[in-house]
Amino acid sequence: MIRRVIAAIVLAASLWSGFRSSGPLPPLGPLLDPANGAWAGAAALNFPARQAATIPGLDAIVNVSIDDRGVPHIFASNETDAYRALGFLVARDRLFQMETQTRAAAGTLTEWAGSRVLGADRESRSIGLVWGAEKKLASYDTASPGYRSFLAYAEGVNAWIAQMRPRDLPVEYRLLNARPQEWKPIHSLYFLSRMSLTLGLNDASMKRFRAQGLVGTAAADALFPVNSTIQEPIQPNGSGSPRYDFTELPPPGLPQKSATAILGARAELYALIEKGMRTESGDALGSNNWAVSPSRSATGHAILAGDPHLDLTLPSVWYEMHIVVPGKLDVAGVGFPGVPGVVIGFNRDVAWTFTNTGSDISDFYTETVNDTISPARYMLDGKWRNVERRIEIYRNPDGDAIATDTLYFTHRGPLRKLAGRWLSMRWAAYEKSHEPDNFMALGYTRNVSQWLDAMRDYVAPAQNGLVADRAGNIAIRSTGKYPLRPGDGRGDVVRDGSTSASDWIGALPVERYPFSMNPAQGFLASANQQPVDPAQNPSYMGSDWVSPWRAMRINSLLRSTTKVTPDDMRRFQTDPGSARADAFVPLFLAAAARSDSAGRPDSVLRVAARLLGAWDRRYVRESRHAALFEAAMYELPRRTWDELIEGDDTTARAAFQMPEGQMLLQLSESPRSVWWDDRRTRARETRDDVLIASLKAGYEKLVKEKGAPGSDGWLWSRNRHANIHHLLRMPAFSSMKIPVQGGPSTLSPSGGSGSQGASWRMVVHLGPEIRAWAVYPGGQSGAPASPRYRDRLSRWATGALEPVLFPKDTAALDPKRIISRLVLTPGKSR
Amino acid sequence: MNSFLKHLLLAEGFAVTTFGLGWWSVPVVAALWGMASADRFRARNAAFCAAVGWATLLLIDAARGPVAVMASQLAGVMHLPVSVLYLATLIFPAILAWSAAALVPSLTRYRRKAVITDPG
Numbered sequence: 001m002i003r004r005v006i007a008a009i010v011l012a013a014s015l016w017s018g019f020r021s022s023g024p025l026p027p028l029g030p031l032l033d034p035a036n037g038a039w040a041g042a043a044a045l046n047f048p049a050r051q052a053a054t055i056p057g058l059d060a061i062v063n064v065s066i067d068d069r070g071v072p073h074i075f076a077s078n079e080t081d082a083y084r085a086l087g088f089l090v091a092r093d094r095l096f097q098m099e100t101q102t103r104a105a106a107g108t109l110t111e112w113a114g115s116r117v118l119g120a121d122r123e124s125r126s127i128g129l130v131w132g133a134e135k136k137l138a139s140y141d142t143a144s145p146g147y148r149s150f151l152a153y154a155e156g157v158n159a160w161i162a163q164m165r166p167r168d169l170p171v172e173y174r175l176l177n178a179r180p181q182e183w184k185p186i187h188s189l190y191f192l193s194r195m196s197l198t199l200g201l202n203d204a205s206m207k208r209f210r211a212q213g214l215v216g217t218a219a220a221d222a223l224f225p226v227n228s229t230i231q232e233p234i235q236p237n238g239s240g241s242p243r244y245d246f247t248e249l250p251p252p253g254l255p256q257k258s259a260t261a262i263l264g265a266r267a268e269l270y271a272l273i274e275k276g277m278r279t280e281s282g283d284a285l286g287s288n289n290w291a292v293s294p295s296r297s298a299t300g301h302a303i304l305a306g307d308p309h310l311d312l313t314l315p316s317v318w319y320e321m322h323i324v325v326p327g328k329l330d331v332a333g334v335g336f337p338g339v340p341g342v343v344i345g346f347n348r349d350v351a352w353t354f355t356n357t358g359s360d361i362s363d364f365y366t367e368t369v370n371d372t373i374s375p376a377r378y379m380l381d382g383k384w385r386n387v388e389r390r391i392e393i394y395r396n397p398d399g400d401a402i403a404t405d406t407l408y409f410t411h412r413g414p415l416r417k418l419a420g421r422w423l424s425m426r427w428a429a430y431e432k433s434h435e436p437d438n439f440m441a442l443g444y445t446r447n448v449s450q451w452l453d454a455m456r457d458y459v460a461p462a463q464n465g466l467v468a469d470r471a472g473n474i475a476i477r478s479t480g481k482y483p484l485r486p487g488d489g490r491g492d493v494v495r496d497g498s499t500s501a502s503d504w505i506g507a508l509p510v511e512r513y514p515f516s517m518n519p520a521q522g523f524l525a526s527a528n529q530q531p532v533d534p535a536q537n538p539s540y541m542g543s544d545w546v547s548p549w550r551a552m553r554i555n556s557l558l559r560s561t562t563k564v565t566p567d568d569m570r571r572f573q574t575d576p577g578s579a580r581a582d583a584f585v586p587l588f589l590a591a592a593a594r595s596d597s598a599g600r601p602d603s604v605l606r607v608a609a610r611l612l613g614a615w616d617r618r619y620v621r622e623s624r625h626a627a628l629f630e631a632a633m634y635e636l637p638r639r640t641w642d643e644l645i646e647g648d649d650t651t652a653r654a655a656f657q658m659p660e661g662q663m664l665l666q667l668s669e670s671p672r673s674v675w676w677d678d679r680r681t682r683a684r685e686t687r688d689d690v691l692i693a694s695l696k697a698g699y700e701k702l703v704k705e706k707g708a709p710g711s712d713g714w715l716w717s718r719n720r721h722a723n724i725h726h727l728l729r730m731p732a733f734s735s736m737k738i739p740v741q742g743g744p745s746t747l748s749p750s751g752g753s754g755s756q757g758a759s760w761r762m763v764v765h766l767g768p769e770i771r772a773w774a775v776y777p778g779g780q781s782g783a784p785a786s787p788r789y790r791d792r793l794s795r796w797a798t799g800a801l802e803p804v805l806f807p808k809d810t811a812a813l814d815p816k817r818i819i820s821r822l823v824l825t826p827g828k829s830r
Numbered sequence: 831m832n833s834f835l836k837h838l839l840l841a842e843g844f845a846v847t848t849f850g851l852g853w854w855s856v857p858v859v860a861a862l863w864g865m866a867s868a869d870r871f872r873a874r875n876a877a878f879c880a881a882v883g884w885a886t887l888l889l890i891d892a893a894r895g896p897v898a899v900m901a902s903q904l905a906g907v908m909h910l911p912v913s914v915l916y917l918a919t920l921i922f923p924a925i926l927a928w929s930a931a932a933l934v935p936s937l938t939r940y941r942r943k944a945v946i947t948d949p950g
Contacts, residue, residue: 001933004932004933006929007873007929007930007932007933008929010925010928010929011857011926011929011930011933013919014856014857014922014925014926014929015854018854018922018926019854024908027910028918028922028938029853029854029906029922030853031850031920032853032919033852033920034846034848034884034887034888034890034891034919035845035848035849035852035887036849036852036853037846038886038900038904039888039891039897039900039919040887041889041900042895042896042897042900043890043892043893043894043895043897044895045895045896046894046895054895103850166852171900171903171904175907216934219899321860347906362864399853416930554870701874719945729905730906732902732903732906732907733903784900784903785896785899785900786896789898
């Protein structure tokens, strides 16, 4: 009897743990099952040499060859079939990533993880990402190539989901006890909305308003200027070197009360989106691109290089592909898993890449509403207009509603109550547009002019599109919708929403976009700096531009040589030099020397200055001095801009609120400016006092934390790393503490968290035959146990690139380089 | 049929039904075995055969893909030593098989006994 009872209890318990998750443990049955579970999933990761599958709706057979880098070469008879095949292949490699990114944008992560991710879901929905994506899809011309590609792509994804064997289920689904959802065209738009949020909401006015509330309007305007005070623009201004528009900063003034009030509202909003914004710590969502004309190329042909910087994740944000439709399309490069087509890449004649423009394409309006709790109407030009309402329901994995929000929208966009005020936001990314059509059209272009035409009506996020062709032309244009505002035209103010006179009055015509083609200098470069010299084009495009250290460095490298090779371009991408270090190291050393010669001997300062002076200003992994400079540079803004620090807040968040580094350089020209004075001390500090104190404090902190000078703790490789997290931030699926070359504001920036950086590096030589080299930090497979999950990571970390295979047809592919052939045939619709 | 062959077939039965139907077939096969076998140690033997059946499948997986990598990653995610994960993969079917093979025959005997002793 006892044995029977024990057996019954054990059977019930084991069946329970087999079918149901218990605490953090997923159901054990489908996980441990060696025929259909995770173990079998490992066995399914190696592609067989030959495979066949069906996709409903295909017009003809599609042949796919997977090369030894895991890149699919898709040979289809028409574009729609090609995108069906692409959807199938990307889903096979990256299904979990596709759905995760989509859910993050759509605010439906709670359906996987419950209330612990409710905050993230609320963020996505309240900012209007879902509303914007739906609006955009509804405005789509259903006959457009973009829309048809969304449908075809979804058919391909769903074909893979339908024929997936249990063992093919990605391991993350098993751990979450979830199943893949059906893929719909809107999912592609959700992803693009999320990308727009990451790259296209660059309203720097929060910092300016905050400063206004602390030091008054004149000082705030000077610290967060509309125009960069170091001009090294994307559109060459003919000066041949950076121009320093430095003037003396006005002293801190009295706090402006209205700004303090607004600050409360904007701080709340930006707390939600701060994650996606750049910081001066060097963890920049910046990017680089440059191209040289035949006149500056060692080969006599144009060469183009690009490295967009984004969040570094495993799997990578990019998926590499090659699509061939004979006689029509032959394009290779990378696109986003979840969105059909190549975004950055090349065809037989043209190569292109992008950096983020960082322009100001959003505005806020204070609205007058009929009900301050739950508004139904808002005032416009003396008349009440209806507020659009949406009820958002958040569900847990069991499908139960766990929260409900009411969202409000005016004709401008999302309406939110922040610090007691109702503010609506207009954002160009929510305007009618068809970016996927723009990207798709690029693959068909045959020269630079056609490429520029194809991007003509691109909207958001604004991008510095760099293009080169085999005829030797190079061009760059900062393309996107730049709103024209009434009055002074500035976008870094909150406007009165009760009048339509505050609304945008149009958009900058494309003829006035920052642009250059085949400049006399023989090269073009962009690194998120202010795109055009305001002396040449005063149109307001944004403010508080990123300090142009990377732009200065790449321009300096390109100016220094007239015989650039593709390998030079590759080396430049991880160049360890720093314009920022070149600017600030001499300041520290000169201050220390002046102090010494003034008869104020200080042994700590002497040692620190000697070490800093021995640095070659290169952030190589073996450097034992770069860490000292960074320790001093950590101290410098906190000791200088004490007027902008509230209380004892010296966190990274405080740094985020501070002026750009170029403003410190500007201030250094006024050694006795009142800004140098630390109000927290009784003495009146000067520039040299602050520089010396920063250097000494940095040195002492480093000794305390890392040991004596020269010890291994000072090695740069021990101080800064790339940290590439899995999408679920599971350490076992992540690659952490990867030593890399580069530091804050180098061309391959390595900042504090190490979780952002060059997400794709590409060099394309536009000779008689296109040749390309590329790498990204990860691998083509999204399965953590796959040999192709992070097979490119070591080469990425060392700055190496891999030759990209670009065969014209299947016969042109070296059979030794093919690991698998897949034949996709038309199948019956479900 | 000698005992070794019988148990070899049982282990293979566990492997084949797991492959064809899924992990939940383990207690079903064990229950059938428990009812059909008069062996005094049928529950213990069912457990052993289930573990052998799954071990065979695991070896086949290992020959075809990076099972060791998967094991170390899964163990990392679950904060377990790798060996525990392998052991769990063998113990889980063993427990299912033992409990089903021990419970079901005794239930059927209990029911048979109840029918015989019921005067109605």
